[in-house]
Amino acid sequence: MPKASVGTLYRGHEGMWSWVAHRITGVLVFFFLFAHVLDTALVRVSPNDYNTVIATYKNPIVGLLEAGLVGAVLYHALNGLRVMAVDFWGKGPRFQKTMLWSVVVLWVVLMVPFLIVQLGHIAQGA
Amino acid sequence: MTTLDTEPATPAATVDVGAVASFTITLRIRRFNPEVDPEPHWEDYQVQAYGSERVLDALHKVKWEQDGTLTFRRSCAHGVCGSDAMRINGRNRLACKTLIKDASPDRPITIEAVKGLPLLKDLVVDMEPFFDSYRDVMPFLIPSGHEPTRENLQSREERARFDETTKCILCAACTTSCPVFWTDGQYLGPAAIVAAHRFIFDSRDHGARERLEVLNDREGVWRCRTTFNCTEACPRGIHVTAMIAEVKKALLTRTM
Numbered sequence: 001m002p003k004a005s006v007g008t009l010y011r012g013h014e015g016m017w018s019w020v021a022h023r024i025t026g027v028l029v030f031f032f033l034f035a036h037v038l039d040t041a042l043v044r045v046s047p048n049d050y051n052t053v054i055a056t057y058k059n060p061i062v063g064l065l066e067a068g069l070v071g072a073v074l075y076h077a078l079n080g081l082r083v084m085a086v087d088f089w090g091k092g093p094r095f096q097k098t099m100l101w102s103v104v105v106l107w108v109v110l111m112v113p114f115l116i117v118q119l120g121h122i123a124q125g126a
Numbered sequence: 127m128t129t130l131d132t133e134p135a136t137p138a139a140t141v142d143v144g145a146v147a148s149f150t151i152t153l154r155i156r157r158f159n160p161e162v163d164p165e166p167h168w169e170d171y172q173v174q175a176y177g178s179e180r181v182l183d184a185l186h187k188v189k190w191e192q193d194g195t196l197t198f199r200r201s202c203a204h205g206v207c208g209s210d211a212m213r214i215n216g217r218n219r220l221a222c223k224t225l226i227k228d229a230s231p232d233r234p235i236t237i238e239a240v241k242g243l244p245l246l247k248d249l250v251v252d253m254e255p256f257f258d259s260y261r262d263v264m265p266f267l268i269p270s271g272h273e274p275t276r277e278n279l280q281s282r283e284e285r286a287r288f289d290e291t292t293k294c295i296l297c298a299a300c301t302t303s304c305p306v307f308w309t310d311g312q313y314l315g316p317a318a319i320v321a322a323h324r325f326i327f328d329s330r331d332h333g334a335r336e337r338l339e340v341l342n343d344r345e346g347v348w349r350c351r352t353t354f355n356c357t358e359a360c361p362r363g364i365h366v367t368a369m370i371a372e373v374k375k376a377l378l379t380r381t382m
Contacts (some may be wrong), residue, residue: 007156007166007238011216015354015367016305086352086371093368096354 014100022079025072032069063122067115074110078103148176151231153184155196156238157248166245170234177227181214181235185221198249205361208297212249213238218299218359240302242311256298259314263322263340268333284329291324291369293362300356300366306349313349314341316356316366323369326376338377347374 010016043050056062082099086092092099150172158166171188182203189196201207203222210221214229215236229235243251269278294317301307301315322341325331341347347370356366 007213007241008216008236010213010241010303010305010355012303012305012353012355013358015352015358019305019351019353083352086367087374088371093352093354093357093365093371096352096367 014097018079018082018100018103022076022083025076025079028069028072029076032072058125060122060125063118067118070114070118071107071111074107075103078106148174149231151175151184151226152234153188154234154236155185155188155248156236157196158239158245159195160247166238168236175226175231177225177231179226180222181219181224181226181229181237182210182221184226184235185237196249197247206295208295211240211297211299211302211361213240218303218355220297220299220361223361240298242302242304242308243298251302253298255311256301256315256317257296259301259318260296260321262314263318263325263337264333265321265325267325267328267331268336269330270332278330280329287329288324288327290364291320291327293364294320294324295362296321297361299359299361300364303355303359305353305355306351310345310349312345314343314346316350316370319347319350319370319373320364320366323373326373334376338373338380341373342377347377350374 039050039053042053079100082096082103085099086096153171153173154168155171156166157163157169171192173184173187173192175184175187182200185196185198185200189198198210198212198221200210200222202209205220205223208220211218212221213219213236214221214224218240221237226235237249239245239249239251243253243255246252296317298317300320301317304313304316307313307315319341322337326334326337350367350370352367352371354367357364357368360366
C-alpha cells in the first residue's frame with residue numbers, strides 16, 4: 001500500500017496557525033492539570049507535605065513556568081470562544097480572522113500587566 | 127495648416143509594448159517513481175514562460191519538451207474538471223487556475239502532490255479514499271413517496287439555499303488541505319460534507335436524516351477544527367468552513 005504523500009509544510013493562513021497554537025496550549029494546560037491534580041491531592045494525604053511541596057514552587061523557574069501557564073490558558077480560553085463563535089454564530093466564519101486578531105490583541109493587553117506583576121514577584125523571590 | 131517641426135521619426139520600437147514579457151522560471155517538482163525511487167525527491171526544471179501563462183502550461187512544457195516521464199492529471203485545463211489540484215508553493219491550487227505571475231516567478235515554484243492521499247507517482251495520488259467518503263454521504267437526490275407525475279418545483283429562495291455547494295468540482299483541494307484529514311484518513315473531509323450540504327438543504331430531497339446520521343459519526347463533521355485551510359484552498363470560492371458550520375448547526379437543531 002503506497003504511503004500518504006507528505007512533502008513540505010503546508011502554508012496555511014491564520015486559521016491553521018491559530019489551530020496549531022490552540023493544540024499546543026491545550027496540551028500544555030493538560031500537563032499542568034495533571035501535575036496540579038497530583039499536588040493538590042497531596043493535601044488530603046498530609047497537609048505538611050503539601051506545604052513543603054508548594055514551598056518548592058517558590059523559585060524563579062517555576063515563576064516563569066507560571067507566566068507561561070497563564071499565557072497558554074489565556075490564549076486557549078480566548079481562542080476557544082472564537083472557535084465557538086465560528087461554529088455557532090452565523091457570521092463567525094466571515095469574521096474569523098478579525099476575531100483571531102482581536103484574541104491576539106486582548107491576549108497582549110491582559111498579559112502585559114500580568115507579566116509586570118509576575119516578574120515583580122519573581123524578582124522578589126516570592 | 128501647421129507643419130509640425132518634429133524630430134525625424136524614431137526607428138521602429140525594438141520592444142513591442144503590447145507584448146507580454148517572457149522569462150525563465152524554475153519549477154521545483156517533487157518527483158516520485160514507485161518502481162525505482164524509495165522516496166520522493168525534488169528536481170528543478172528551467173522553463174521559458176509568459177507571466178500570463180498558468181502553472182499547468184509550464185508543466186506541459188516540462189512534459190512535452192524536457193521530460194516525458196513527468197506524470198500529472200489534467201483534463202479540461204480550465205478549472206472545471208477538477209483534475210489538476212496540486213500543492214503549488216505549499217498551498218493547494220489548481221495548476222490550470224494559477225497564473226505564473228502570481229506564483230513567485232522570480233523564485234523556484236515548488237510543485238508537489240496534494241497531502242494526505244496515497245502518492246502513486248509524481249503529482250498523482252490515489253483519489254479512491256476521497257471518493258469513498260463522497261459516496262458515504264449519498265450525493266444524489268433521495269425523493270419520497272411515489273414517482274412524481276409532474277415537475278418537482280422549487281422557489282428561487284429554496285434553490286439559493288444550497289447554491290454555494292453546487293459549485294464543487296471534486297478536485298480534493300479542500301480535503302487534502304485539512305490538517306485533521308492528514309492525520310486521520312477516516313475523517314469524511316470537507317468535500318464530502320460540502321456534497322452532503324448540497325442535498326441536505328435541497329427542498330426536493332428527503333434523505334437529510336440518513337445523511338445527517340452519517341455526518342454525526344465520530345469521523346463526521348465534529349472532526350472539523352475550523353482551520354479554514356479548506357476555505358482558502360477551494361478554487362471555486364466555496365466558503366467550505368461556513369458550509370460545514372451550517373451542517374453542524376443542522377445536526378444540533380435537526381432543522382434544515
